[in-house]
Amino acid sequence: YHMKVNACDVINVLICGKSHHHPRYLEFRFSPREIPYGETVCFVVKMYEDLNLINAFRIKKDLLVRFLLLVQKAYRDPPYHNWTHAFSTAHFSYLCIKNFDLLEKNYLTDLEALALITSCLCHDIDHRGTTNSFQIQSNSLLASLYSSEGSVMEHHHLSQTLCILNTTDCNFIESLEQSDYVKCLDLIRDLILATDLATHFDLLPKQQEMAERGIDLESDKDKSLFLSLLMTASDLSDQTKECGVVRSVAELIYTEFFTQGDMEKNMGRKPMEMMDREKASIADSQVDFLEHVCVPVFTVLANLFPGASVLLETMEANTEYWEVSKQVFGKYALEGKTSLEVLT
Numbered sequence: 001y002h003m004k005v006n007a008c009d010v011i012n013v014l015i016c017g018k019s020h021h022h023p024r025y026l027e028f029r030f031s032p033r034e035i036p037y038g039e040t041v042c043f044v045v046k047m048y049e050d051l052n053l054i055n056a057f058r059i060k061k062d063l064l065v066r067f068l069l070l071v072q073k074a075y076r077d078p079p080y081h082n083w084t085h086a087f088s089t090a091h092f093s094y095l096c097i098k099n100f101d102l103l104e105k106n107y108l109t110d111l112e113a114l115a116l117i118t119s120c121l122c123h124d125i126d127h128r129g130t131t132n133s134f135q136i137q138s139n140s141l142l143a144s145l146y147s148s149e150g151s152v153m154e155h156h157h158l159s160q161t162l163c164i165l166n167t168t169d170c171n172f173i174e175s176l177e178q179s180d181y182v183k184c185l186d187l188i189r190d191l192i193l194a195t196d197l198a199t200h201f202d203l204l205p206k207q208q209e210m211a212e213r214g215i216d217l218e219s220d221k222d223k224s225l226f227l228s229l230l231m232t233a234s235d236l237s238d239q240t241k242e243c244g245v246v247r248s249v250a251e252l253i254y255t256e257f258f259t260q261g262d263m264e265k266n267m268g269r270k271p272m273e274m275m276d277r278e279k280a281s282i283a284d285s286q287v288d289f290l291e292h293v294c295v296p297v298f299t300v301l302a303n304l305f306p307g308a309s310v311l312l313e314t315m316e317a318n319t320e321y322w323e324v325s326k327q328v329f330g331k332y333a334l335e336g337k338t339s340l341e342v343l344t
């Protein structure tokens with residue numbers, strides 16, 4: 001497993017310098033998917049620097065760069081759950097920290113910001129483009145390792161993260177005080193496990209209640225609920241971009257879903273409707289996903305930070321986009337085109 005990162009890769013990132021500045025990089029409208037793959041690690045280093053995490057924790061940059069390059073390499077290349085998704089997830093957390101002043105206003109400590117950005121980057125490591133239930137149904141190795149714990153994929157993403165941290169010259173958090181180091185690993189564990197949408201639904205009512213009464217920054221429970229909310233929001237953040245991004249992301253996700261559905265049929269199993277290319281209505285399931293998964297999360301965020309209401313407005317517009325496209329899909333479906341072809 002021990003993929004190596006060579007010295008010149010590390011040096012290239014270290015010397016990437018100020019050239020990696022994008023004028024719209026700090027806007028919620030900006031989609032980090034526009035950043036070329038080869039420049040993403042440079043942008044990640046800039047995020048750690050800009051949040052003053054390098055100084056706060058005396059992080060050695062060459063260790064950070066080696067860690068980031070190994071994390072990037074540890075992602076496979078399924079259509080959606082790849083490094084680009086991880087980078088865009090981390091970018092959204094960075095935007096929240098910057099635009100809501102989470103550090104200055106003490107919503108987050110330096111340590112929590114460090115754990116949040118790092119967890120976003122690592123939260124889907126080695127994803128195969130299939131769901132937890134597919135692991136269990138196919139009796140995969142990962143299911144045999146983690147099904148007793150639940151959240152099979154998320155436990156795997158976590159264990160891969162820890163494995164990379166334990167790789168020579170990759171443990172960029174080694175300079176943390178012992179108590180901070182333990183706390184950071186606990187946070188990374190909680191945050192990566194929080195990305196299992198099935199467990200997110202248990203937290204949502206508590207997050208809604210917290211947002212209504214106002215967050216208590218002295219309460220560990222509230223802080224944990226708040227960090228999980230940021231993690232889920234970041235994981236879903238493609239849905240806060242304009243409809244062109246949302247449509248291209250849907251094409252990636254449904255390519256993954258339909259591939260899984262095909263595999264399930266070959267295993268003699270009946271896939272979920274949204275994963276069955278013969279039965280799925282992308283527009284319907286995207287409206288459903290926005291309404292029942294995304295909008296509730298960003299409503300809680302907008303209750304806490306009025307600046308997040310623009311994200312909800314974008315989601316409403318994207319829901320409208322799918323409603324309108326139903327007419328278009330309907331027409332094409334009659335012509336026998338599969339729902340994916342309509343997206344392209």
Ligand SMILES: Cc1nc2ccc(C(=O)N[C@]34C[C@H]5C[C@H](C[C@H](C5)C3)C4)cc2n2c(-c3ccccc3Cl)nnc12
Nearest residue numbers: 195196197198235236238249250253274285286289293
């Ligand atoms: C565009 C888009 N559509 C998506 C449509 C559906 C689902 C989805 O997991 N649905 C559910 C549907 C029920 C109740 C729970 C648990 C399971 C059974 C599965 C949720 C996810 C979707 N998704 C994600 C995403 C975010 C986090 C983890 C995994 C993924 Cl794939 N990121 N982008 C998208």
Ligand SMILES: [Mg+2]
Nearest residue numbers: 123124195196
């Ligand atoms: Mg995941």
Ligand SMILES: [Zn+2]
Nearest residue numbers: 123124195235
């Ligand atoms: Zn993800």
